[in-house]
Amino acid sequence: MLDLFAAGFASVLTLGSLFMIVLGVFVGIIFGSIPGLTTTMAVALCLPLTFGMPPAIAMSLLMGLYIGGTSGGLISAILINIPGTPASVATCWDGHPMASRGEAGKALGAGVVFSFLGTLLSIVALVFIAPPLAELALLFGPVEYFALALFALTMIGTLAGKQLTKGIIVGLLGLILAFVGMAPIDAYPRFTFGIHDLDGGFDILPALIGLFAVSEILNVAESEFSLKKENVLTNFKMKGFGFSLKEFWGQMYNMIRSALIGIGIGILPGIGAGTSNIVAYSVAKSQDKHPEKYGTGCLDGIVASETSNNASIGGAMVPLLTLGVPGDTVTAMILGGLMIHGLTPGPLLFIANGEVVYGIFASLIIANIVMLVMEFFGIRVFAKLLSVPKHLLLPVIFSLCVVGAYGLNNRVFDVWVVMLFGVIGYVLTKLKFPTSPMILGIILGPMAETGFRRGMQMNEGSFLMFFTRPIAVFFFLATAFMIVLTAVGNAKNRKKEGTKA
């Protein structure tokens, strides 16, 4: 493993790669910190830059964006009380009260340091979990992949939260959109309406760009939000990291617990930093002897939120690299990025392209250090950038979306796909449907269907084989467990609301 690591570092320690990491972290922090722009969007927009690059350099850029974007949200969360991305929702709760008390420097310092530590711990976890898991995944046949996809689809229940029915519907719509194009196994086109551009189905990237970037522009056009001048606190002092060594050691236990929560939630398919920061915050609060201090500006809340959201990065990379199942929306984009370079994530990636995998590990480590340095010294610059007017920013972002979609296959058709998904995303948000379950449907649908039909072919149409393979049985049981858990949780929620009303 050590020699692979050395090779990985060697591939990243070139001028080109290092420059891309720095650029990625910088752009990532900007997208992370400006509310309305997300990490997913940053990756989507920068993907066309990577089309002409060697894979190692392309991946360094994407890893920089991922880490910068996930951490950057803390800046606006603390300074203007609006989370820059969903990953920093819980950072607002204690970060802003602290900043309004005049301790913005301390809040930012803690956020930055614990983002760094969270990422670091999760990279360690990634490096130790991914290779053995990839080896195990080599044993996976179609039946196992079908079972895995089924299990991953149950995460829709977690993603949808209280709107279970709507989440399921959106997930199903994702499955339906993935049907379009050539069917697996027999390769007859279905649901293409005779349009030959649709024979290959919808590409993942234009679909994601539409869902997460274009729909946002339509949303802003509708609201007055873009026109308000944000109230940015800029008169803060940064002295060191703002907190004492004693305070740091006091957070040790909280940090490790939050990192573990972040890594675990990251590994689960489809859910990532957007969920983990809230979970880690509420766990920290419920386990504390003084839960009443949360929300008034206590360090513990910031530590829980910022450690866990960044810890989801390493977690989310685990299923992406070993199984080809993205751990969250950003890794779904990265999945598309890998495929453009002819790299199919999955256990074989570790054998055929080991240097790329270890290059990714190395980029993550370097990007993490760059993030720490850049946010520490450049926090004022990023704070200033928060007031860039949105009416200038969003149109430029849309034209970059168009560039990305067109550049994918050199056809205008993909630009239309972006707009179609933009409208779908907009209408869904308008009708109060969550949009993220759709990605799970689009990516996992073909995996489930191919696995099922191949398995059936291999076993000559007998269902029995599905229950004789231990790994598949494990995933089926896990699926059943998740369904029961979601159903019980949903029933409890209803009861609670019933007693309230």
Add this chain to the structure above:
Amino acid sequence: MKKKYWDLASGIVLFLFSIVLYIGAMNVRTLEVSTFGSGFFPKIVAVMLALASLALIVGGIKTAKAADGAEEAKGNPRWKAVLATFTIMVAYAALLPFVGFMITTAVYLFLQINILSENRHRKPFLFAVVSIVTSVAIYYLFVKAFNLMLPAGFLG
């Protein structure tokens, strides 16, 4: 339509869609003679969608009853701006292959920035400069530095 009927209406639309999907799935061409052809998964998903949309309809009827009379009028969504944005986006994509990236993008940017900004913040000259500079910069950045193809149109 009033907001409280949205769930009910989307449930009905989705239910009808699931029927259409099922019929479409019955006509999917498939190679195998077995029951699990290319139409099998679409059929299952259609049935699940039908069930889920029925649940949405039931829930929608409840919320419509519960919210009786208490219709909140919060903020005025700027439908005109949304419609205008959508229109110029469509025009942008349609004209792209014929007029080329640089010109369509500059025009799109100028119009879009004007739509998104309020009257009193409008600075036509600044907006025009931003639009043209951005469009030219993106074109040369991607075509020259990143080896990407972009439609050049009649300029190319």
